[in-house]
Amino acid sequence: MTADADIIDALRAAGLVGEGDVVLSPLTGGVSCEVWKVETPSGSIVVKRPLPQLRVAAEWHAPVERGTSEVRWLKRARGVDPGMAPEVLAELPGHAFAMRFLPDCPVWKDELMAGRVDIGFAAHVGQGIAAVHAATAHNEGDRTDFPNDEMFRALRVDPFLLHVARLDSELAFALTALADDVSSRKIALVHGDVSPKNILVSRAGPVFLDAECAVYGDPAFDLAFCTTHLLLKAVWSGEARLNDAAAALVAAYRAAIGWEDAGGLLLRAGKLAAALLLARVEGKSPAPYLTDPEHKRIVRDQARALIMAPQPIDALVANWKRTSP
Ligand SMILES: Nc1ncnc2c1ncn2[C@@H]1O[C@H](COP(=O)(O)OP(=O)(O)OP(=O)(O)O)[C@@H](O)[C@H]1O
Ligand SMILES: [Mg+2]
Known part of the structure; x- marks a missing residue:
């Protein structure tokens, strides 16, 4: 029996499809999972199955249990706002x-x-990320439901922070300290992969997908992760509106911080954004569109300086340059 036949059997057992022909049409994307669209009598559905090894250039194994973490995050986020997932x-x-x-x-x-x-949509993304953090902050139930520290370390801390620390002796101390810090904080439910490729644009606002890296941890990580993507795209396109989008996202998030001191969180997010920016040009998961050596240099130079002399993420965004000085 093929893997696809297994999925079809499981869909039948769940009562989602009938006895007739069922077609699994692969959806684009899918670095870490197989993702199909399936037509059913009650409308189109998406089926997602985690792969034991990610399809990226560097070898990168990941436990398939992350599929279950994703389901938990999607359900929890819908509990905060049903439009969000x-x-x-x-x-x-x-x-x-x-x-x-x-x-x-x-x-x-x-x-x-x-x-x-x-x-405005970028601001809405900032509000959405913050809404889940606010709803889950200092919540023992959520902490117990997302005990995924090992997975977060393997999929986020190691490839994005420690991998670069191993390559760059000058930054190793700061990046290792940052890795320890982000791993130690248990503050709110973190999505772990808030990238524009995991956000759908619905008429009602952002819909967040792909929560395989969800963990109870440091909310600064999500803010930094998403902002990083906008800043990288600003360098790639030279488009000032991407800086404005990043600033709007951060401002909307900041306005919603009620569970801890905003200044502390914004500084942690600034440190993480600097490290993630560098990781996207030096790390195991490079931004695929940043191929121009000049673009990489612009990101690398700013990111390295920011790791040495951190700034809160709102200042980092305000000072971010799309071109060489
Ligand atoms: N519920 C959904 N409705 C519409 N499209 C969806 C849905 N879920 C996933 N998709 C589409 O499938 C793509 C891949 O989904 P998802 O990001 O969850 O998978 P993935 O394998 O983890 O992807 P990647 O590793 O590339 O980020 C999404 O970018 C989106 O285009
Ligand atoms: Mg995805």
């Missing part, structure tokens, strides 16, 4: 799951890369 329809064997397909919702990355930069 797709509805989970069934959990399937192999840590796969089925969710409702959202029609006519472009991926935010595609919008940004096409030059359609909606600053």
Whole structure:
């Protein structure tokens, strides 16, 4: 029996499809999972199954249990705001799951890369990320539900922070300290992969996907991770509106911080953003569009300086240069 037949059997067992022909159409993306669209009698659904090894250049193994973490995050986020994540329809064997397909919702990355930069939408993304953090901050139940420190270390701390620390002796001390700090903080539910390619643009606002790295940890990580993507795209495109989008995202997030001192969180996010910016030009998961050596240099020079002399993320964004001085 093929893997696809396994999925179809599981969908039948869950009552999502009937006895007739079922077609699994692969969806684009899918670095870490197989993702299919399936037509069912009650509408289109998406089935997602984690791969044991990610499809990136460097060898990168990841436990398939992350599929279950993703389901938990999607459900928890919908508890905060049902518009924020797709509805989970069934959990399937192999840590796969089925969710409702959202029609006519472009991926935010595609919008940004096409030059359609909606600053209000960026602010809405900041509010959305903060809403989950605010709802889960200092919450023992959420802490117990997302004990994924080992997975977060393997998928985020090691490849993005420690990998670069191993390559760059000058920055090793600061990056290792940052890795220890982010690993030690247990403050709120972190999505772990808030990238524009994991956000759908619905008429009602952002819909967050792909929460395989969810962990109870430092909310500064999500703010830094998403902002980093906007700043990298600003260098790639030279588009000032991407700096404005990053500033709007950070400002909207900042306005919602009520669970801890905002200044402390923004400084942690600034340190993390600096490290993540460098990781996207030196690390195991490089930004695929930053191929121009000059673009890489602009990011690398600013990121290295910011790791040595950190700034809060709002200042970092305000000072971010798209071109060489
Ligand atoms: N519920 C959904 N409705 C509509 N489209 C979806 C849905 N879920 C996923 N997609 C589409 O499938 C793509 C891949 O989904 P997802 O990001 O969850 O998978 P992934 O394998 O983890 O991807 P990657 O590793 O490339 O980020 C998304 O970018 C989106 O285009
Ligand atoms: Mg994705």
